[in-house]
Amino acid sequence: MEDLILELKKKIIESLNLEEMTPDDINADDALFGDGLGLDSIDALELIVLMEKDYGIKLASPAEGKAIFKSIRTIAEYVSNHRTK
Amino acid sequence: MVYCFADNVMSPLGVTTAENYQALREGCSALTSYASYSGRSEDDYVASRFTEQQRQQLMISGLTWFESLVYHSVNRALKDCCIDISSHRILFIVSTTKANIDHISSADYNSLQPAESAKRIASLLGLTIQPLVVCNACISGVAALVTAQRMLENGCYDTAIVVGCDVISHFVVSGFQSLKALSPEPCRPFDIERLGLNLGEAAATMILSVNKPETVSWQIVRGAIRNDGYHITSPSPKGEGCASVIKHVTEGIASDTLSAVNVHGTATMYNDQMESKAIESSGLSDIPINTLKGYYGHTLGASGILETIITMHSVSHGELLATLGFSEIGVSGKVNISSKPVSVSKRSFVKIISGFGGCNAAVYINASNDSEDFRVGKICDYSVTHSVNITPHSVIVDEKQIETDIAAGNILAEVYKRHIGSYPKFYKMDRLSQLGFVASELLLNQEHPRLQHCADRAVVLFNHTSSLWVDREYARSIVLGDDYFPSPSLFVYTLPNIVCGEIAVRNGYHAETSFYILPFKNEDMMHRVLTSTFLDHSIQSILAGWIDYVDESHFEAELKLIVKK
Numbered sequence: 001m002e003d004l005i006l007e008l009k010k011k012i013i014e015s016l017n018l019e020e021m022t023p024d025d026i027n028a029d030d031a032l033f034g035d036g037l038g039l040d041s042i043d044a045l046e047l048i049v050l051m052e053k054d055y056g057i058k059l060a061s062p063a064e065g066k067a068i069f070k071s072i073r074t075i076a077e078y079v080s081n082h083r084t085k
Numbered sequence: 086m087v088y089c090f091a092d093n094v095m096s097p098l099g100v101t102t103a104e105n106y107q108a109l110r111e112g113c114s115a116l117t118s119y120a121s122y123s124g125r126s127e128d129d130y131v132a133s134r135f136t137e138q139q140r141q142q143l144m145i146s147g148l149t150w151f152e153s154l155v156y157h158s159v160n161r162a163l164k165d166c167c168i169d170i171s172s173h174r175i176l177f178i179v180s181t182t183k184a185n186i187d188h189i190s191s192a193d194y195n196s197l198q199p200a201e202s203a204k205r206i207a208s209l210l211g212l213t214i215q216p217l218v219v220c221n222a223c224i225s226g227v228a229a230l231v232t233a234q235r236m237l238e239n240g241c242y243d244t245a246i247v248v249g250c251d252v253i254s255h256f257v258v259s260g261f262q263s264l265k266a267l268s269p270e271p272c273r274p275f276d277i278e279r280l281g282l283n284l285g286e287a288a289a290t291m292i293l294s295v296n297k298p299e300t301v302s303w304q305i306v307r308g309a310i311r312n313d314g315y316h317i318t319s320p321s322p323k324g325e326g327c328a329s330v331i332k333h334v335t336e337g338i339a340s341d342t343l344s345a346v347n348v349h350g351t352a353t354m355y356n357d358q359m360e361s362k363a364i365e366s367s368g369l370s371d372i373p374i375n376t377l378k379g380y381y382g383h384t385l386g387a388s389g390i391l392e393t394i395i396t397m398h399s400v401s402h403g404e405l406l407a408t409l410g411f412s413e414i415g416v417s418g419k420v421n422i423s424s425k426p427v428s429v430s431k432r433s434f435v436k437i438i439s440g441f442g443g444c445n446a447a448v449y450i451n452a453s454n455d456s457e458d459f460r461v462g463k464i465c466d467y468s469v470t471h472s473v474n475i476t477p478h479s480v481i482v483d484e485k486q487i488e489t490d491i492a493a494g495n496i497l498a499e500v501y502k503r504h505i506g507s508y509p510k511f512y513k514m515d516r517l518s519q520l521g522f523v524a525s526e527l528l529l530n531q532e533h534p535r536l537q538h539c540a541d542r543a544v545v546l547f548n549h550t551s552s553l554w555v556d557r558e559y560a561r562s563i564v565l566g567d568d569y570f571p572s573p574s575l576f577v578y579t580l581p582n583i584v585c586g587e588i589a590v591r592n593g594y595h596a597e598t599s600f601y602i603l604p605f606k607n608e609d610m611m612h613r614v615l616t617s618t619f620l621d622h623s624i625q626s627i628l629a630g631w632i633d634y635v636d637e638s639h640f641e642a643e644l645k646l647i648v649k650k
Contacts, residue, residue, distance in 0.1 A: 016574075019512035041319050042513075045264060045573035053570050061265050 004076045012072070015050050016043050028073040036071075044069060056084030086459060087237045087245075087293045089303040089450075091165035092394045095158045096287040096381055097135050100143075106398045109406050110426075114380045116271045116283050122255035123569055130267055133285030133382040134253050148205070149185050149197060155206050155250045158288035163210070166292055168244055170211045176242040177216045179203040180229035180249035181386035182580060184218075184551075187254035189560045199551055200604040212246075217610060218602035220551060222580045223349070223440025224310070225249060226389020228599060230291065230448055231308030232614065237295050238462040239617040244295075250288035251385035256556075258284060259563045260576035264318070272352035274376045274408055275361070275422050277415030282351040285382030289391035295459045303397045303452045309333035309621060310597040312544075312589040313443040318577055320355055320439055324363030324418075326595065327439050329540075330447035331367040333623070334435060338449065343372050344429035345405045347396040349438045350376025351383050352410065356439060361418025363437075370419040373427045379409030389446070393436045397450065405429050441577065442586030444598050465619035465649050467627075471531040472645040473524050475500075477638050482527050495637070497523050508591065515555035515578035517634045518587045521546065524642035525588045525628060532646065538593035541625040544585045545618055546644075547601045547611055548633040552581040588628065596624055606631055619649050 009023035016039065030036040033044070044062045047069055051057040057079065059065045068078045093101060097115040098108040114133075121128030135143070145153040163170070185197040195201070203216035219229040226249040233245035251257070261267050261284060268281035293305065311333070313326035320327070335343070346369055348360050364370060377392050384391055399406050405427045412424055433451030474481040480489050480500055493499040497519045501511050505526045514522060525544075529535050536542060559575040577583060582600035589598050597618065603610060615629055630644035 017512040018509065020509060040316065042317075042574050042577055048265075049263070049570050049572065053568075 001076060001080065004080060005072055008072050008076055008079070011050060011054065015046055026072060029071050032069055032071060055079050057082050086304050086306045087234050087295060088298055088459070089305065089397065090292040090294045090298060091162045092292065093158045093162040093290045094287065094391050094394055095154060095161070095289070096391070097133055097139065098380070100157070101161065102394055102398060106395060109380055109395065112407070112409065114271065114409055115285065116379070116382055122258060123565060128262060130258055130262070131269065131271055131283045132253055132258070133283065133287070133384070135286060149188060149202070151185050151250060151252045152202055152206050154252065154288040155179065155248050156209060158250065158290045159210055159246055159248050162290040162292050168292070171213050172243070173214060174243040175212060175214055176233060176236055176245040177203070177207050177212055177214055178219055178229045178233055178245060178247045179206070179216055180219045180225040180247065180390065182220060182222055182225060182251055183254070183257055183385070186256045186556065187252060189256060189556055198553065200549060200602045204604050215604055215607060215610060217614070220600050220602050221440065221444055221582045222442050223383070223385060224389060224438045224444050224446040225386045226289070226391070227308070227393070227436060227438045227446040227448055228310055228389070230305055230390065230393065231310055231446060232599070233293050234305045234308055235617040235620045236613060237293060238620055239464060239613065240461040241613050245293040246290065247293060247390060248288060248290040249387040249390040251387055252286045253284055255563060256560065259571040260559065260579065263571040263573040263576055266353055268352060271410055272378050272382065273410040273412070274350035274352040274378050275357045275414065275416055275420070276352070276411050277413045279352040279354065279357065279415055281353050282378065283382035285384040287381060287384040287387040287391055289387045289394055291390055291394060297458060301452060303450055306449045306451055307334045308446065308448040310444060310446045310599060312586065312595055312598040313445065314589045314593045314595045315443055317443060317583050317586040317590060318441050320359040322359065322362070324359040324366070326443065326445040327360060327363035327437060328366045329595065330445045331363060331369065331435060331437060334447045334449035340369060340372060342431055343369070343433055343435060344400050344431035345396065345434040346372055346374045347392050347434060347436045348374050348376050350378055350408065352378055358416045358418070359439065360437070361416035361420050363418070364420050365418035371421055373405050373421050373423065373429065375405050375408045375422065377406065379411070389436065389438050393448065393450065396434055396436060400429055400432060400434055401452065403428055403430065441580050442582040442598065443589055444582065444586065462620045465616055467615065467619065467647040467649055469645045470648050471528055473528040473642065475520065475524050475642040477640060480527070483531055513574065514587060515552070515575070516640070517552055517554060517581060517632065518578060518584040520634050520640055520642050521584035521632050522587055522591065524632065524644045528628065528644050528646055529592065540595040541623055542594050543597040543599070543618060543624045543627045544588050544594060545597070545599045545615060545627050545629045546585055546632050547603055548581065548631060549603060549605060550633055550635050551602050552579050554634050554636060555579050584632065597621060615647065625649050
């Protein structure tokens with residue numbers, strides 16, 4: 001799980017252009033949206049692309065992703081249970 | 086106030102306004118299901134498109150599909166009025182979001198970009214003047230009418246030909262799909278079960294004049310454009326920007342003299358909810374509203390003009406058309422919307438529209454007999470208080486070169502790190518927005534105190550190559566193959582007016598934001614647009630100028646802060 005968390009941090013930094021951040025700056029339990037990492041609705045859409053591209057997980061809408069995209073840890077848990085690649 | 090002389094709507098439902106209006110009265114919708122471009126069934130979509138047969142009839146040799154539609158629509162509108170088209174006092178405005186983007190992979194795409202395309206159409210029509218392209222995302226059509234009305238009132242022109250058009254393409258369909266904004270079925274505006282919007286292709290033309298026609302005609306009395314200053318794609322939840330344009334155009338008008346409000350009503354969750362809030366907070370909850378998206382889908386650059394024309398004709402006939410697709414209310418703001426046609430007796434209405442980049446626009450239109458005559462507005466001159474110029478070779482602020490490492494590669498990132506910083510969103514922007522952001526920050530830092538969170542500063546920018554750099558980046562993400570993942574964050578920036586939105590969000594600017602595309606850096610035209618922008622009396626200063634990004638070695642920002650004298 002810790003490996004997957006680190007992998008996700010790196011991928012998210014890259015795909016969301018969090019240029020000045022390193023994996024160490026992100027706590028796996030921090031909120032990704034709102035006050036935490038401050039991601040927005042376009043980032044949520046880009047996370048949906050990342051889920052499908054890298055893990056073969058298809059999400060129909062940001063609403064469906066809401067519970068999954070709470071924190072890096074919730075994403076990691078969902079990915080490890082549902083990944084198809 | 087300017088007069089509407091002639092109009093045309095060209096859509097899959099008909100090639101004249103009358104044909105279109107008749108089809109709508111009969112309840113016809115052009116929305117149909119189409120197989121996806123990607124070959125994946127989940128990407129199938131519903132849209133309003135011309136049939137292959139219609140397309141063959143309308144296609145003009147030597148022109149693209151987009152250009153053919155624009156040409157036909159303008160040509161038909163011109164047939165209904167006597168205008169000397171060789172006159173230099175004609176303004177030709179093309180409203181479009183993506184013009185010929187369906188040709189992005191073609192080798193001569195440079196000659197197909199919006200302004201070049203508009204130039205070619207103008208010359209084929211016999212016009213001798215330079216065109217002006219309005220590219221303000223979804224509000225482009227209404228924004229073009231507002232620009233035309235103000236430039237006529239500024240005394241520079243006698244006649245304005247305003248045409249809006251967009252066509253369906255893999256580029257745009259995949260983009261809206263990546264934003265999860267498309268409904269898999271015909272859209273249901275304002276309905277509890279709405280699932281998103283449908284796209285549509287159409288062209289619509291309005292000919293405006295300062296001369297009063299002999300017969301009673303419709304007039305554009307007043308228009309306004311305002312930014313939410315909230316987010317580049319999500320509308321402000323309470324709809325303050327939308328309420329603000331309604332307030333501006335209806336000022337001094339008793340609401341019981343209004344027959345209707347034709348809303349944007351795209352059928353996305355956020356748009357319809359936001360509009361309902363804006364209608365309620367403007368005190369217009371009892372006025373009948375409707376939206377035409379259930380017939381045409383969202384026709385992007387055409388939508389504001391097409392919907393204004395259809396509403397003019399329906400109100401002339403004493404009715405407001407049914408909102409097709411609507412059945413049970415699904416918004417929390419109180420609105421008077423119906424799935425049936427509504428009789429109206431007053432001859433005036435408001436058209437509202439909102440779009441990406443955080444922009445909102447409205448026009449107030451009436452057909453009263455006793456309207457005042459046209460008069461030239463009070464011309465406002467301005468003075469330049471600060472300026473900035475950025476090229477790949479230098480960064481100059483108020484005529485002083487500032488320290489930069491030109492050899493650093495990405496000069497914009499270098500300037501951002503060295504002179505600006507602490508705005509991580511910078512790295513998410515496309516290059517045009519990065520250029521606009523860096524230039525506007527350097528410019529505004531010269532101002533003491535720096536103006537923020539205000540409703541009297543507009544952002545008005547011009548360029549030639551639209552959003553070419555990011556258009557190409559996005560196009561790469563939709564090359565069919567195993568790696569087919571259309572990128573939502575790239576697609577958003579393929580609307581060049583997003584740069585205005587970024588500046589408005591950063592600074593809390595709630596006044597007008599506008600983006601124009603020109604065939605070349607035409608100082609005269611830019612001056613005319615800027616002086617006429619000041620005809621909106623709430624605007625006291627404008628962050629204005631030229632901003633073009635082709636590639637790493639070809640870009641330029643020449644921005645200035647101008648203040649009304």
